[in-house]
Amino acid sequence: MIQLFLVKSDHMIEIPVEFVNWSGQRHHAARKIEASILYNNSGMHHFREVIEGDTLLFKWKGNELFRGTVFDRSRNKSGMLTLTAYDMLQYFLLNKDVYDFSGKRLDEIVLRVCKDFEIPHTAFVNTKHVIKDLLFDSETPLYDMTLRAMIETHKASKRKFRMYSRLGKVRLTEIKPQDVQWVLEVGNNIIDYNYDTSIEETATRVKLASGEGSETVTAVVTDDGGKKQFGMLQHYENVSESLRKDAMTKKAREILSNKKGVKKKLDVEALGIETLTSGGAVYAIIDDIRVKRSYFIDQDTHLFKGSSHTMNLQLIETDDFPEMAELQKKDVESKSSSTSSGASDGASSKAQEVVTIASSFKGRLRYNFGGKNIPGGSGDCSGFTYYIYNRVGINIGHGTSTQVSRGRKISRGDARAGDLVFFKGTYRAGVSHVGIVTRPGYCVSLASSGCKEHGYLTNNDSYWGPKFMQVNRVL
Numbered sequence: 001m002i003q004l005f006l007v008k009s010d011h012m013i014e015i016p017v018e019f020v021n022w023s024g025q026r027h028h029a030a031r032k033i034e035a036s037i038l039y040n041n042s043g044m045h046h047f048r049e050v051i052e053g054d055t056l057l058f059k060w061k062g063n064e065l066f067r068g069t070v071f072d073r074s075r076n077k078s079g080m081l082t083l084t085a086y087d088m089l090q091y092f093l094l095n096k097d098v099y100d101f102s103g104k105r106l107d108e109i110v111l112r113v114c115k116d117f118e119i120p121h122t123a124f125v126n127t128k129h130v131i132k133d134l135l136f137d138s139e140t141p142l143y144d145m146t147l148r149a150m151i152e153t154h155k156a157s158k159r160k161f162r163m164y165s166r167l168g169k170v171r172l173t174e175i176k177p178q179d180v181q182w183v184l185e186v187g188n189n190i191i192d193y194n195y196d197t198s199i200e201e202t203a204t205r206v207k208l209a210s211g212e213g214s215e216t217v218t219a220v221v222t223d224d225g226g227k228k229q230f231g232m233l234q235h236y237e238n239v240s241e242s243l244r245k246d247a248m249t250k251k252a253r254e255i256l257s258n259k260k261g262v263k264k265k266l267d268v269e270a271l272g273i274e275t276l277t278s279g280g281a282v283y284a285i286i287d288d289i290r291v292k293r294s295y296f297i298d299q300d301t302h303l304f305k306g307s308s309h310t311m312n313l314q315l316i317e318t319d320d321f322p323e324m325a326e327l328q329k330k331d332v333e334s335k336s337s338s339t340s341s342g343a344s345d346g347a348s349s350k351a352q353e354v355v356t357i358a359s360s361f362k363g364r365l366r367y368n369f370g371g372k373n374i375p376g377g378s379g380d381c382s383g384f385t386y387y388i389y390n391r392v393g394i395n396i397g398h399g400t401s402t403q404v405s406r407g408r409k410i411s412r413g414d415a416r417a418g419d420l421v422f423f424k425g426t427y428r429a430g431v432s433h434v435g436i437v438t439r440p441g442y443c444v445s446l447a448s449s450g451c452k453e454h455g456y457l458t459n460n461d462s463y464w465g466p467k468f469m470q471v472n473r474v475l
Helices: 040-050 090-094 106-116 143-157 224-230 245-259 323-336 343-359 381-391
Strands: 001-007 013-015 019-025 030-038 055-059 063-075 082-086 095-101 135-141 160-165 169-174 184-186 190-198 206-212 218-224 234-238 261-272 281-286 291-305 308-316 408-410 422-423 430-437 444-449 450-455 468-473
Touching: 001 019, 030 055, 030 063, 055 082, 063 090, 063 160, 090 135, 090 143, 095 143, 106 143, 106 169, 135 143, 143 160, 190 281, 206 245, 218 245, 234 245, 261 281, 281 308, 343 381, 343 430, 343 444, 381 430, 381 444
Parallel strands: 184 281, 206 234
Antiparallel strands: 001 013, 001 055, 019 030, 019 291, 030 082, 055 063, 063 082, 095 135, 160 169, 190 261, 206 218, 261 308, 281 291, 291 308, 408 468, 422 430, 422 468, 430 444, 444 450
């Protein structure tokens, strides 16, 4: 059922594969596969054969689902080789430049980028709308440029476009409403689900400010019903652009519209349907929580093993474009100081000890689900974090479900070295992985590919970033 090929210029080699994870997220560039091979002498040959920059082609039941470039290889003592490959949009994410795209259409912008960076592409449809002003005068990822162009095109024309990679080439198509949707239903194809409601990101008042001193213009809008129910929850924002009072008020209303009310998240584990990927839509029926409606797929992870195919989908109620301010906020988060938040010298010293001990295990551990023998060279993610914190006299308990309740939850932007960072949806809905923050935007954790440092933001790790759940401070 699973077929993985190494594609060379003049031939293809099929690689025996244990399982494949195939994943992606809306508006976050490349899709990715992680292919795990349990190797013997033959597998060792494949490790020497496959190198960074090679092309991998993945098929399921004879249909090509992925074609992309190998960026990472990992092998461990137990005999597991993991190959990580990304599709062509990874080059949009990793490359940065400056451009003035004023007076250009979306399709012209994508074409220019593809040509300048020698990225394979198909012919693009004429997107018609000409964007009057679009200047990037400081280094900006190519993907952020094209996403901004998509947002501006949608605002002006109400037409949504999607950029994706298929058959090794970048494509740009208009998003059309789906007349037919797959149905996911408990008792039929849903294996498990996790339904969360929260007001942690809710705002009942929005206040915007622009300018300085006596020239400051402010706009305040309030959700009276929400304030009565939840109390005062203000979202404050300094607006860099110069706007009149009426324009500021309109912008504040738009922000409040997105932030008011209870926020709902639905994660579903189900039997696999390969056409259900991020950006698509499904119809969910879950009687227990009175759900019977259409959702959009924000994130998807498909697991292929032997003849089995399952998927984890993170579902959202709307398919709105993200505001660029939200995307750029990640850069601010990744630059926040690891010594901020007024940590005491004692806590700071202990946090550094945690990071030093944890980092000393990089490349030295093999993954063993449920294992806790870290000194012996194996364990799982929570066994690793338990051992590290126990070394400095802190008992955080066993298992991710227990550890996520330890300490206090803090914002991602306030994370510092020594904090616990949790992820969800890696192999099940809800919390499923944990690591230790080593520096802003990065953590060390023990996963199937071994003990490594990796990013936890969407702009520095396209696998772990979308699965970020929360940060807890226990020191």
